[in-house]
Amino acid sequence: MTSLHQEHPTHAHAHGPDCGHAQVSHGDHLDYAHDGHLHREHAGHWDECEPAGHAAHENHDHAHGPACGHEAVRHGDHVDYVHDGHRHAEHDGHYDDH
Template sequence: MTTLHHEHATHTHAHGADCGHRAVPHGDHVDYAHDGHLHREHAGHWDECEPAGHAAHEGHAHEHGADCGHEAVPHGDHVDYVHDGHRHAAHDGHYDDH
């Protein structure tokens, strides 16, 4: 799964350990939940961190929800759950791997 590169051109806030936004480890970088979307630092600017395409997380028997024990991250019109270093989002009866 690749990530789309959409620069957030008007983003002047510098994310970091004490910035007040939720840090979400994501592969080899950290995303920051900000205003219902995720930002990642890239080449001196901030990108909207969105997956390109659809990647179903096969064989995911765990049901995410308020008491599942995984961190919930509001993301646009849904909630992602941080699980094993990536985000899961409910989609058409399965979870997508973000």
């Protein structure tokens, strides 16, 4: 799965460990959940960090929800759950790996 390189041009807020936004580990970097989307630092600016394509998380028997114990992160029109270092989003009866 690849991520699109879409710069967030008017992002003056500097994310970091104490910025108040949820951190999500994403491969070799951290994303920050901010206003329903994810930001990552890149080459002196912030990118919208969104996956391209559709990747189902196979053999995922755990059902995410408000009491599942995983961090919920608002993402656009749905909620992702941070699980084992990646985000899961419910989709058509399975969970996608974001």
